[in-house]
Amino acid sequence: MLDFVQQLVSGVALGCVYGLIALGFVLVYKATEVVNFAQGDLMMLGGFFAFTFIGMMGLNYWIGFAAAVAAMAMFGMVAERVVVRPILGYPQFSIIMATIGLGYFLRSVAGMVWGTDDFKIDTPFSQGVLRIGSLVLAHDKLSVIAATVILCALLWLFFNKTALGTAMRASSENMLAAYYMGIPVKRVVSIVWAISAAVATCAGVLLAPITFIHSNVGLVLGLKAFPAAVLGGFGSIPGAVVGGVLIGVIESMAGFYLAEGWKDVAPYIVLLAVLLLKPEGLFGLHVRKKV
Amino acid sequence: MRFLFKTDYEDDIRLFPHSGYFVSYGILLALLLIAPYVLSSYLMSQLVFVCIYATVGVALLILTGFTGQASLGHAAFLAIGAYTAAYLQKYNVPFPVYFLAAGALTGLIGALVGFPALRLQGIYLVIATISFAFIVEEILARWESVTNGNEGMRVKAVSLLGVTVSRDSPTFYFLCLAVLVLTIVGTLNLLRSPTGRAFVAIRDSETAARSMGINVALYKVKSFAISAAITGFAGVLFAHKLSFISPEMFTLQLSIEFIIVILIGGTFSLHGAVLGAIFIVMIDPFLTYLKDDMPGIIAGIAATFGAGSATAGNVQSKVAAFASLNGLKGAIYGIIIMLFVLFEPLGIYGRWLKIKLFFQLFPLYKRATFKRQKIYVKSERNR
Numbered sequence: 001m002l003d004f005v006q007q008l009v010s011g012v013a014l015g016c017v018y019g020l021i022a023l024g025f026v027l028v029y030k031a032t033e034v035v036n037f038a039q040g041d042l043m044m045l046g047g048f049f050a051f052t053f054i055g056m057m058g059l060n061y062w063i064g065f066a067a068a069v070a071a072m073a074m075f076g077m078v079a080e081r082v083v084v085r086p087i088l089g090y091p092q093f094s095i096i097m098a099t100i101g102l103g104y105f106l107r108s109v110a111g112m113v114w115g116t117d118d119f120k121i122d123t124p125f126s127q128g129v130l131r132i133g134s135l136v137l138a139h140d141k142l143s144v145i146a147a148t149v150i151l152c153a154l155l156w157l158f159f160n161k162t163a164l165g166t167a168m169r170a171s172s173e174n175m176l177a178a179y180y181m182g183i184p185v186k187r188v189v190s191i192v193w194a195i196s197a198a199v200a201t202c203a204g205v206l207l208a209p210i211t212f213i214h215s216n217v218g219l220v221l222g223l224k225a226f227p228a229a230v231l232g233g234f235g236s237i238p239g240a241v242v243g244g245v246l247i248g249v250i251e252s253m254a255g256f257y258l259a260e261g262w263k264d265v266a267p268y269i270v271l272l273a274v275l276l277l278k279p280e281g282l283f284g285l286h287v288r289k290k291v
Numbered sequence: 292m293r294f295l296f297k298t299d300y301e302d303d304i305r306l307f308p309h310s311g312y313f314v315s316y317g318i319l320l321a322l323l324l325i326a327p328y329v330l331s332s333y334l335m336s337q338l339v340f341v342c343i344y345a346t347v348g349v350a351l352l353i354l355t356g357f358t359g360q361a362s363l364g365h366a367a368f369l370a371i372g373a374y375t376a377a378y379l380q381k382y383n384v385p386f387p388v389y390f391l392a393a394g395a396l397t398g399l400i401g402a403l404v405g406f407p408a409l410r411l412q413g414i415y416l417v418i419a420t421i422s423f424a425f426i427v428e429e430i431l432a433r434w435e436s437v438t439n440g441n442e443g444m445r446v447k448a449v450s451l452l453g454v455t456v457s458r459d460s461p462t463f464y465f466l467c468l469a470v471l472v473l474t475i476v477g478t479l480n481l482l483r484s485p486t487g488r489a490f491v492a493i494r495d496s497e498t499a500a501r502s503m504g505i506n507v508a509l510y511k512v513k514s515f516a517i518s519a520a521i522t523g524f525a526g527v528l529f530a531h532k533l534s535f536i537s538p539e540m541f542t543l544q545l546s547i548e549f550i551i552v553i554l555i556g557g558t559f560s561l562h563g564a565v566l567g568a569i570f571i572v573m574i575d576p577f578l579t580y581l582k583d584d585m586p587g588i589i590a591g592i593a594a595t596f597g598a599g600s601a602t603a604g605n606v607q608s609k610v611a612a613f614a615s616l617n618g619l620k621g622a623i624y625g626i627i628i629m630l631f632v633l634f635e636p637l638g639i640y641g642r643w644l645k646i647k648l649f650f651q652l653f654p655l656y657k658r659a660t661f662k663r664q665k666i667y668v669k670s671e672r673n674r
Binding site: 035083086087088089090092094095096098100101102104105106107108109110112147191208215223226230233248261264265268269270271275276 | 336361364410411413414416417418419421422423426429432543547549552553554618619620621622624625626627628629632633636663666
């Protein structure tokens with residue numbers, strides 16, 4: 001039983017990481033219907049930025065964290081301006097390919113700049129553990145869970161309660177109509193990319209003590225976060241986190257209880273099963289096209 | 292400019308619309324046939340890979356280009372074809388038999404993947420095919436009694452009609468070329484048949500296709516099966532060319548490469564598959580060239596512009612260091628994909644059509660002829 005709870009908690013922590021990356025997917029998708037395959041690589045880049053500020057320049061953890069988030073938000077805007085804006089409005093597939101290209105580029109450049117070694121950031125949460133009875137919970141994992149819950153709540157409030165969030169939802173529904181209603185669609189899209197890059201950075205920095213930072217971490221985790229977003233029904237913020245947690249728990253349970261090899265495949269098997277039964281994901285809206 | 296006068300449907304669907312086609316394709320075929328006696332063995336080897344990649348490109352075009360179903364799982368189909376060949380070869384099954392068996396098995400699995408894909412659209416389909424590819428990769432690594440696990444399998448040379456065809460011989464090249472040509476001709480015929488027309492109709496509008504009486508589900512499954520079967524054939528050749536296969540060769544990276552093939556070549560015509568395959572396969576020799584010869588050439592240029600020998604040497608080592616950077620290939624891939632998506636979405640073949648039209652219409656060419664339409668009302672969600 002203790003093993004089960006222990007696995008559950010570590011699965012939830014892992015799942016929250018997937019959820020955090022999936023949040024980035026969902027944000028961009030919600031506002032622009034673009035699926036950003038480079039999301040994992042934005043996370044990787046955020047981790048490297050934070051490593052540069054904290055590990056190499058020796059800044060305080062929180063200041064370095066904030067600096068990395070700010071820098072990545074700028075970077076997200078630039079990426080949107082250069083890669084995505086010219087092809088906004090074209091078929092979804094071209095935009096997917098463009099972001100795959102961006103991902104390739106970021107991964108290689110990060111490999112060139114920071115090398116191919118694993119890096120580690122010393123965080124205030126790296127050391128301690130929380131003991132509840134005989135249950136041992138590491139602080140770094142708890143910090144991920146807490147940050148996910150907070151970010152998810154903040155983003156949900158932002159999207160549903162603020163004017164800017166409403167503008168984002170409107171422009172996702174119909175960019176042209178939103179533009180006619182006076183919403184500065186281009187700026188909205190830019191801001192969305194900035195936010196999603198910032199969220200990715202949070203994921204990258206929080207993850208640094210657990211998986212380390214290297215240039216391929218984005219690809220590996222991005223490919224796990226992607227099913228998480230799909231499972232939650234692309235376009236639902238709580239759905240992304242729930243999907244992430246599901247994937248994380250399935251993965252850690254499969255790793256513990258099933259034979260070797262199931263760990264990596266189990267999330268995808270579950271994903272295929274869910275897509276078969278409910279093609280629009282667990283929280284997706286099903287809308288029929290009117291002819 | 293030549294004007295074709297068509298009087299009936301037969302004229303419209305001819306494979307060779309006019310005599311010029313015989314001349315140009317005849318010359319191309321002749322060049323390809325004498326290639327093994329002219330080119331170096333390294334370039335020949337690359338040419339074999341061009342044939343294999345182009346075959347997969349054609350398969351992917353049937354599914355993605357003409358039926359409109361995106362797939363990032365074609366490496367898995369290639370793997371199934373390759374492993375079927377390797378497994379059957381162990382039991383001394385003759386080449387023609389396991390070649391066909393590989394295609395048949397891959398086609399069957401393609402159809403099985405097609406069924407769940409019926410309900411999925413766009414991004415959900417992409418992730419479903421990625422998941423399928425991951426699962427296949429893991430099965431290949433774990434099912435050790437058949438696939439030999441991560442240690443991989445050796446593949447012996449093709450033995451055709453009692454003759455052993457080594458993987459570097461001209462005969463093997465002709466075999467690959469024959470498979471490619473047959474695939475292209477077969478696909479062209481498919482595309483002008485009712486089945487091909489149905490594929491294109493589904494791509495353009497599923498709702499409209501259904502109201503025209505097309506059984507959308509049936510044709511989607513057919514498209515998956517045909518595309519997978521062709522990829523399976525290519526997989527057999529791939530296995531023989533590499534002579535060793537292991538699960539880590541058939542990753543998502545390879546699937547993405549196949550998509551790049553048709554994206555760079557052009558997704559609307561079979562020419563695209565071949566041009567894209569040439570492009571992707573020739574990147575490697577190009578990078579080698581960049582690494583070996585570029586530094587010297589740039590240093591030479593610097594020297595002619597009056598730089599001292601010390602500066603020139605400095606430049607040379609700088610360029611050499613840049614060209615041998617680890618991730619250069621990935622970065623170049625990324626930049627190429629982005630540039631094509633941003634500036635030439637019709638691919639190399641689209642660029643060629645534009646150049647051709649420019650000269651045909653000489654002073655009257657309009658850029659807007661090829662302008663794409665932007666749609667800001669998102670329909671993907673409400674489909």
